């Protein structure tokens with residue numbers, strides 16, 4: 811299985827080991843990492859020592875992490891999206907995204923997210939997809955809302971117990987009705 815997505819302005823394919831330079835460069839921008847780590851970068855050593863392996867776990871499945879490019883020729887790297895088992899409930903999938911700063915504000919996160927949600931509900935038969943963000947990550951929460959997600963509550967992040975996050979979700983029935 812080599813799941814790809816083509817949207818109006820993007821090409822998505824599973825994250826690969828060869829993406830490590832692009833991932834390190836993406837995470838080197840403190841603005842990109844602001845609502846993830848407080849601005850601290852993920853270093854190449856972090857990727858080599860487990861981060862990349864975690865992103866590759868589902869690479870041969872119809873969900874997981876997907877690198878986004880401007881076109882199928884992989885012209886310009888834009889960032890990534892994920893549709894991975896949810897940190898709150900591994901029986902459902904969780905939407906996520908991280909894009910290079912120069913791409914922000916053009917609707918690309920929403921465009922890619924809608925492609926992944928279409929896929930989750932139509933091809934994968936999911937009944938609900940969730941997403942989470944730090945409460946002050948307004949851009950991320952705006953993307954969730956634009957995708958039809960609604961507020962599901964504020965929780966301690968299951969893996970980072972001291973971190974409070976807002977959770978949003980959308981059911982297939984609500985999504986289909988939009």
Ligand SMILES: CC(C)(COP(=O)(O)OP(=O)(O)OC[C@H]1O[C@@H](n2cnc3c(N)ncnc32)[C@H](O)[C@@H]1OP(=O)(O)O)[C@@H](O)C(=O)NCCC(=O)NCCS
Pocket residue numbers: 841842843845846907908909910913914915916917918919920921942943944947948949950952953956
């Ligand atoms: C979150 C992120 C992926 C959004 O990407 P994007 O392509 O700019 O998103 P979109 O253009 O589809 O939508 C962004 C929306 O947020 C809004 N927005 C942006 N900054 C905002 C702010 N500070 N306050 C309120 N709304 C804001 C935009 O106006 C837009 O909404 P609109 O279309 O209704 O005007 C991008 O900012 C990013 O990669 N951030 C760093 C990584 C990150 O935080 N990932 C999410 C972790 S939970």
